[in-house]
Amino acid sequence: MVGPEVYEKFIKHYTEKQWGRKATELPTSIIKRLPIRFMFNNNYFNDRYQGIPIGGYNVIIDKLIKTSEVRLDTCYFDNRDYFDRIARKIVFTGKIDEFFNFKFGDLEYRSLKFETEIYPVENYQGNAVINFTDRETPFTRVYEHKHFDFGDQPHTVVTKEYPIISSRKSDPFYPVNDTKNMNNYKKYQQLAYRQSNVIFGGRLGTYRYYDMHQVIASALKTVKNEVETLAT
Template identity: 60%
Template sequence: MKQYDFLIVGSGLYGAVFAHEAKKRGKKCLVIDKRAHKGGNVYCENVDGINVHKYGAHIFHTNDSAIWNYVNSFVEFNRYTNSPVAVYKGDLYNLPFNMNTFYQLWKVKTPAEAQHIIQEQVSSLNIKAPANLEEQALSLVGTDIYERLIKGYTEKQWGRKATELPAFIIKRLPVRFTYDNNYFNDKYQGIPVGGYNKLIDGLLEGIEVKLGCDYFEDKAYFDSLADKLVFTGKIDEFFDYRFGFLEYRSLRFEHERLEIANFQGNAVVNYTEREVPYTRIIEHKHFEFGTQKHTVITREFPKEWKGQSDEPYYPINDEKNTKIFGQYKQLAEECHQVIFGGRLAEYRYYDMHQVIGSCLKEVSRTFDL
């Protein structure tokens, strides 16, 4: 008989939710993580009372009342509403594209006026079958919005010209003809009061967690500890890159503490010019309505992913990578003692509520069917 029922590799949302649900069902779990902290990419570092999102801004939003109630059972969420601002050549614009944005662009005050300008610009381009991202975006919102608020930001994010990116990346663009700066349409939205660490700590309460443990450095030993494995890391690494590397976009963060109370007046400010090297500046205290005398900001720089030295953030779900992932997925389905879950193991971009939903479905399959 083995020491644990489940070895869970990774203490991010997927691993933490699975561990919590398994423990509720009387199972003994060991969670390991190669980082020096729990929580994966939702981890927050407390800087004199400000919870700094170390791996980029995480804003919880969902339409699923069951998932909203689930996370709130561990920690209270505040009423934060994401209303980013974009900067282009010194001018400010509200996001997502809405009547405030259109007034800033064209001084129009009615939906009809804004719709007329967009339709006029789109019609003049005469794009019948968009061949790339640039043409797709232009065919949806016209030239002004594209040039000022999409082109530079997108090219920085992907590290390629918009004409070299596939059209499917922008299937649609949210355009609202109301004066509404709320970025998300979801019914529920907020940030955990006291940061995401409280959510992770609640999920992992009473569960053995070992940090600084790299599963691949002693795979045979770790496998010997438990009857089943829950793996939340990179699926291609698990199979020793048998079919080649899956590709990602990565990020670099520059965190800076400033001895002023308020740097930019908003949690998220995007910089949409190609010439500005970062895509956005996050001011973390505004996520929790902080009143500290200091502040912490983070500049976010997209970058090429260069293997193990870089953190994999955004899967590149193009045709080539989708084909490679399909081969790994087939192998994964043959590993009956291993559960593959989460952003890296499923090679897809997940919002937080989607990670939790995916895990709870797997929990139901594993224990309740």
């Protein structure tokens, strides 16, 4: 799509660092998420509205759970029978292979490690996120959080993001949607279809590499389908 020079400089090394494997072993859908433009529009996507909500996602989440009971530091699998009994339907957004006790083996995920530092300066990098596309730099991105919401604090908080191999004990972030894993996922998907009282959602529950707008759209569509089903 872009020729060898741009591919080598911006895509190949970053992709292999992020996913821990050769770019040729990954599905093309990963890079097709990004638009190719021959102009000076440097926005990430072509969407009309881009960025994060004013005040951050916490503002939205606080409103969504305002009337709900919320339990932190609670694992569904530690008390599965109890949680299965207290609701007619469960929305499960964890790993689908874990839900079925890894019956067909582990699906592969990539995880992340974050290193956060506070600097006594107003501005560290002048941007919310900078991606490091070279092979030598061990991290993929550096975030300077105040630029997400136009903060004017006299100091700044900076986070470096390192891609790492995911294990059963680490937090999974990205499903590895190569041929091998997708074939395995289809087996779990067949089991999921038989769970009439469980809704599987999110990146982990559906084993899909969603962007934020896509996962929100998927959730809204799922709710619509559920409401229409109840109405009939």
